[in-house]
Amino acid sequence: MHDLLDHLPRHDDSLQQRDYRRYLAQRMGPMIHALMLVATLVYLVAVVASSVLQRPMLSGWLRALPLLPLALVTLSTRQARRPHLLSALTLLFVVLLEVSINLNTFGNPHRQTMVLPGLLLPVVSSVIWLGRWDFVAGMIVCALGPLPMLLLGNSDDVQVVQYLIYMAVAIVLAAVLRAFMARTLFEQFRLERRLREQANTDGLTGLLLRNRFLQLSRLALADIRHRGLPACVLYLDADHFKPLNDDFGHAAGDAALIAMAGTMRRQMRPDDLIGRIGGEEFAMLMPGLDLAQATQRAEQLRLAIHAIQRPDGRMSVSIGVVECRPDDEAIETLLIRADRAMRQAKRAGRDRVASTVD
Numbered sequence: 001m002h003d004l005l006d007h008l009p010r011h012d013d014s015l016q017q018r019d020y021r022r023y024l025a026q027r028m029g030p031m032i033h034a035l036m037l038v039a040t041l042v043y044l045v046a047v048v049a050s051s052v053l054q055r056p057m058l059s060g061w062l063r064a065l066p067l068l069p070l071a072l073v074t075l076s077t078r079q080a081r082r083p084h085l086l087s088a089l090t091l092l093f094v095v096l097l098e099v100s101i102n103l104n105t106f107g108n109p110h111r112q113t114m115v116l117p118g119l120l121l122p123v124v125s126s127v128i129w130l131g132r133w134d135f136v137a138g139m140i141v142c143a144l145g146p147l148p149m150l151l152l153g154n155s156d157d158v159q160v161v162q163y164l165i166y167m168a169v170a171i172v173l174a175a176v177l178r179a180f181m182a183r184t185l186f187e188q189f190r191l192e193r194r195l196r197e198q199a200n201t202d203g204l205t206g207l208l209l210r211n212r213f214l215q216l217s218r219l220a221l222a223d224i225r226h227r228g229l230p231a232c233v234l235y236l237d238a239d240h241f242k243p244l245n246d247d248f249g250h251a252a253g254d255a256a257l258i259a260m261a262g263t264m265r266r267q268m269r270p271d272d273l274i275g276r277i278g279g280e281e282f283a284m285l286m287p288g289l290d291l292a293q294a295t296q297r298a299e300q301l302r303l304a305i306h307a308i309q310r311p312d313g314r315m316s317v318s319i320g321v322v323e324c325r326p327d328d329e330a331i332e333t334l335l336i337r338a339d340r341a342m343r344q345a346k347r348a349g350r351d352r353v354a355s356t357v358d
């Protein structure tokens with residue numbers, strides 16, 4: 001058991017936890033909706049069957065009343081993808097279901113036999129709880145659900161003790177099932193994430209690949225415009241890189257690229273995006289900075305890269321900086337302008353920053 005707990009999702013990384021809950025909600029949402037649909041239909045059949053077979057004390061209409069909220073929650077769950085909303089709707093559904101079962105068995109002399117669904121619910125529902133808090137809340141609701149039938153019925157002490165034992169066993173089983181499910185799903189989540197990262201990042205430098213950079217930049221630019229912030233794009237190209245490869249081999253060139261990427265990563269702010277656009281060409285999207293601020297940061301970056309030692313001397317880079325236009329300028333156009341500014345820096349003698357305002 002200790003080994004199992006060691007592999008359960010750790011909650012020290014809140015970002016990872018949030019992503020994991022969102023991942024779970026996406027995968028479990030359709031199943032939770034389907035289970036609610038089945039439970040609502042089963043309740044409908046139970047209402048009809050008990051009306052025909054048992055002549056209960058409460059009228060059929062009154063016992064059918066919970067079908068409306070049950071159906072409404074089921075419908076809302078179909079649209080819900082946010083983890084907290086999904087958990088809240090699931091809890092609400094279980095509460096409604098427990099109330100409905102109690103209502104349906106009211107006045108039935110054999111109502112204690114209807115305790116069974118309440119005993120099975122914890123085990124059956126163990127897989128649908130996304131987090132710990134909703135699992136614990138769900139188990140409490142499941143455990144308390146059948147109590148009214150027992151306490152208001154003609155159950156004796158032995159039956160109540162039996163119920164307590166059954167319920168305790170059912171909840172322990174549910175906890176074990178959920179722990180194993182959580183471990184399997186978390187491993188799958190991590191594996192999928194790793195594969196996605198591998199598909200999106202450059203194997204040599206660990207920076208974003210061109211397409212992923214463009215994709216994330218589009219989203220970032222939409223957000224920047226929505227918030228009315230400035231943004232700049234930097235285009236970086238290592239200087240005299242061919243002689244390094246030709247004279248010292250590709251391994252030396254690779255090492256210089258890795259060092260350059262490391263420096264860029266250390267210089268970046270949390271909201272910046274860096275991509276490897278081509279062989280020794282990189283791009284940076286800097287949200288929130290105007291041209292003057294971005295040019296200053298580009299200069300700092302150039303100096304930091306200058307500190308990298310190549311076998312043939314210091315590393316140098318030419319950088320082009322452009323500011324995003326207030327219209328809906330696409331990232332592709334920004335890159336073309338930044339590339340043009342970078343070429344200007346090359347023509348002016350390399351190892352410098354060039355910015356354009358056009």
Ligand SMILES: Nc1nc2c(ncn2[C@@H]2O[C@H](COP(=O)(O)OP(=O)(O)OP(=O)(O)O)[C@@H](O)[C@H]2O)c(=O)[nH]1
Binds near residue numbers: 204239242251253
């Ligand atoms: N080692 C290594 N070299 C690469 C990689 N990708 C591209 N290159 C090399 O980078 C060099 C790019 O050279 P150019 O941009 O044409 O010229 P340059 O010598 O950098 O000259 P300027 O850019 O004008 O200063 C070529 O020799 C490519 O083979 C890579 O992943 N690893």
